[in-house]
Amino acid sequence: MNIHGILAIYRFEMARTFRTVAQSVAAPVLTTSLYFIVFGKAIGSRMGDINGVSYGAFIIPGLVMLSLLNESISNASFGIFMPKWAGTIYELLSAPISWGEAVIGYVGAAATKSVMLGLLILATARMFVPYEVAHPFWMFAFLLLTAVTFSLFGFIIGLWADNFQKLQVIPMLIVTPLTFLGGAFYSINMLPPLWQKVTLFNPVVYLISGFRWSFYGIADVNIAVSIGMTLGFLVACLTFVWWAFKTGYKLRT
Amino acid sequence: MTLATPNPIVCLRGIDKTYASGFLALKNVNLDINRGEIFALLGPNGAGKTTLINIICGITNASSGTVSADGHDTVRDYRAARATIGLVPQELHTDAFESVWTTIKFSRGLFGKAPDAAYLEKVLRDLSLWDKRNAKIMTLSGGMKRRVLIAKALAHEPKILFLDEPSAGVDVELRHDMWRMVRELRVQGTTIILTTHYIEEAEDMADRIGVISKGELIVVEDKDALMRKLGKKQLSLTLRHPMTNIPAELSEKSLELSEDGQTLVYTFDSQKEETGIADLLRLMSKHGIEFKDLRSSESSLEDIFVSLIHQSNTVNS
Numbered sequence: 001m002n003i004h005g006i007l008a009i010y011r012f013e014m015a016r017t018f019r020t021v022a023q024s025v026a027a028p029v030l031t032t033s034l035y036f037i038v039f040g041k042a043i044g045s046r047m048g049d050i051n052g053v054s055y056g057a058f059i060i061p062g063l064v065m066l067s068l069l070n071e072s073i074s075n076a077s078f079g080i081f082m083p084k085w086a087g088t089i090y091e092l093l094s095a096p097i098s099w100g101e102a103v104i105g106y107v108g109a110a111a112t113k114s115v116m117l118g119l120l121i122l123a124t125a126r127m128f129v130p131y132e133v134a135h136p137f138w139m140f141a142f143l144l145l146t147a148v149t150f151s152l153f154g155f156i157i158g159l160w161a162d163n164f165q166k167l168q169v170i171p172m173l174i175v176t177p178l179t180f181l182g183g184a185f186y187s188i189n190m191l192p193p194l195w196q197k198v199t200l201f202n203p204v205v206y207l208i209s210g211f212r213w214s215f216y217g218i219a220d221v222n223i224a225v226s227i228g229m230t231l232g233f234l235v236a237c238l239t240f241v242w243w244a245f246k247t248g249y250k251l252r253t
Numbered sequence: 254m255t256l257a258t259p260n261p262i263v264c265l266r267g268i269d270k271t272y273a274s275g276f277l278a279l280k281n282v283n284l285d286i287n288r289g290e291i292f293a294l295l296g297p298n299g300a301g302k303t304t305l306i307n308i309i310c311g312i313t314n315a316s317s318g319t320v321s322a323d324g325h326d327t328v329r330d331y332r333a334a335r336a337t338i339g340l341v342p343q344e345l346h347t348d349a350f351e352s353v354w355t356t357i358k359f360s361r362g363l364f365g366k367a368p369d370a371a372y373l374e375k376v377l378r379d380l381s382l383w384d385k386r387n388a389k390i391m392t393l394s395g396g397m398k399r400r401v402l403i404a405k406a407l408a409h410e411p412k413i414l415f416l417d418e419p420s421a422g423v424d425v426e427l428r429h430d431m432w433r434m435v436r437e438l439r440v441q442g443t444t445i446i447l448t449t450h451y452i453e454e455a456e457d458m459a460d461r462i463g464v465i466s467k468g469e470l471i472v473v474e475d476k477d478a479l480m481r482k483l484g485k486k487q488l489s490l491t492l493r494h495p496m497t498n499i500p501a502e503l504s505e506k507s508l509e510l511s512e513d514g515q516t517l518v519y520t521f522d523s524q525k526e527e528t529g530i531a532d533l534l535r536l537m538s539k540h541g542i543e544f545k546d547l548r549s550s551e552s553s554l555e556d557i558f559v560s561l562i563h564q565s566n567t568v569n570s
């Protein structure tokens with residue numbers, strides 16, 4: 001096991017984050033604050049409670065997930081795309097490090113950053129809405145699991161993308177719509193029956209529902225199903241990355 | 254052609270490479286690199302030098318054949334094999350925002366070595382980069398970036414160092430420094446494989462020479478033996494009276510008359526017992542050609558290289 005190698009990648013990626021710390025922290029805090037002012041205060045005050053939770057509190061888990069998904073994907077995809085683009089990937093390819101170790105370094109760093117960000121957003125939200133976390137262990141577990149899974153997904157996008165457009169296209173055309181339609185701002189029970197069914201094909205629904213359950217004990221779908229779906233996606237991503245490294249997919253000529 | 258060596262540090266056996274485009278970049282390359290030598294790989298643009306190096310280093314997959322480095326198969330036992338190898342790539346691929354120090358620390362860690370600030374400091378000092386250790390790489394000149402890449406390659410104390418055109422874009426003084434360092438590394442036991450388009454460099458530095466042309470290794474030879482075997486000697490005679498043409502009786506000899514008619518150049522094979530010089534001089538005096546000076550010279554590696562590539566091209570076409 002090349003521990004020094006994993007640490008080198010992890011530190012390198014974390015340093016990259018902290019170099020742009022203003023932008024990495026300020027942007028999400030600002031965005032979240034805006035969401036709370038608009039949805040929590042302005043609109044939320046006219047909305048009734050959902051399952052006994054005030055609207056302002058109801059949207060917190062969804063907002064955290066929204067940022068978590070975006071940040072995980074963009075961080076991890078950038079982390080592996082940049083060396084490919086700049087050509088510095090030659091060093092990783094010639095290093096005595098396995099695909100698993102490289103992934104631990106890159107995805108570990110991206111997930112760490114996402115979790116830190118999630119906690120930061122939760123702290124920001126606290127300034128607007130007083131909320132309680134019913135199941136702190138599960139709350140953190142969901143945070144971590146989602147951060148790792150979507151960092152892996154981002155890593156795959158970074159492997160696949162061979163230009164900046166491709167790097168943006170999946171987050172923009174698929175992930176953002178899925179998160180907005182994933183029940184961040186509403187309970188899926190509010191939808192017409194047909195759309196309630198359709199929505200179950202959206203993996204983000206399970207994440208947000210499970211995460212919200214850890215806060216308020218209310219969920220749109222069964223909590224076990226939520227965990228199962230997230231783990232399933234994690235395994236799918238891992239399998240793809242394993243295959244990609246094994247075949248040298250878009251890395252080795 | 255390759256001499257059997259007792260304990261080669263790099264072994265290539267039957268390496269073929271066909272790129273995804275269908276282009277056949279290497280054809281059945283067999284090569285042994287001796288422990289502790291400086292090996293120069295020469296060949297025109299597109300011959301396959303970088304492809305060969307990338308296969309050994311794990312950046313490119315060979316289509317068939319096997320490679321071992323320090324006794325470890327580079328595919329099956331890639332960890333042990335790669336840990337022994339340092340690579341300075343041909344292109345200047347560097348991070349932009351990292352400092353020199355963090356980038357070489359990263360390289361050392363990536364190759365599985367525990368931190369060693371004293372060693373890294375020595376590497377930077379040897380490459381005259383110590384003053385620049387905190388500079389962002391993007392603020393460095395091209396020649397400095399090249400040295401950063403060398404420092405990265407040396408950061409994990411490799412036994413085998415690949416230098417893919419290290420002198421491209423490096424000024425004369427720096428090039429001398431670099432070659433001094435390469436010689437020092439060799440003294441310390443590092444095996445060095447380099448490519449260059451400056452053939453005098455190979456002539457100066459290398460113990461052995463490999464010439465690759467269109468994906469085929471056409472010659473692997475001890476440098477001195479190569480120069481002896483394929484080298485030609487020339488005798489230049491400065492004439493007392495300019496000539497307009499070579500007399501018919503002398504035209505069978507490989508003689509050339511310079512444009513101004515002042516110098517007669519005779520080319521002969523230094524390996525042959527009979528150089529033909531005595532015969533030439535006899536014929537000259539018979540024709541009343543007098544000379545005031547004579548000078549002999551040997552062909553350079555460059556001449557040999559050019560004629561080898563030329564030969565292989567005519568054989569192929």
Ligand SMILES: Nc1ncnc2c1ncn2[C@@H]1O[C@H](COP(=O)(O)OP(=O)(O)OP(=O)(O)O)[C@@H](O)[C@H]1O
Binds near residue numbers: 272273298300301303
């Ligand atoms: N990724 C690739 N896909 C297809 N063909 C490639 C690829 N990389 C290199 N080639 C081709 O393989 C041949 C050998 O290239 P290589 O880079 O090994 O040459 P080289 O001897 O290093 O040349 P130079 O002196 O210019 O650096 C060239 O014809 C090149 O076009």
Ligand SMILES: [Mg+2]
Binds near residue numbers: 302303304343417
């Ligand atoms: Mg090359």
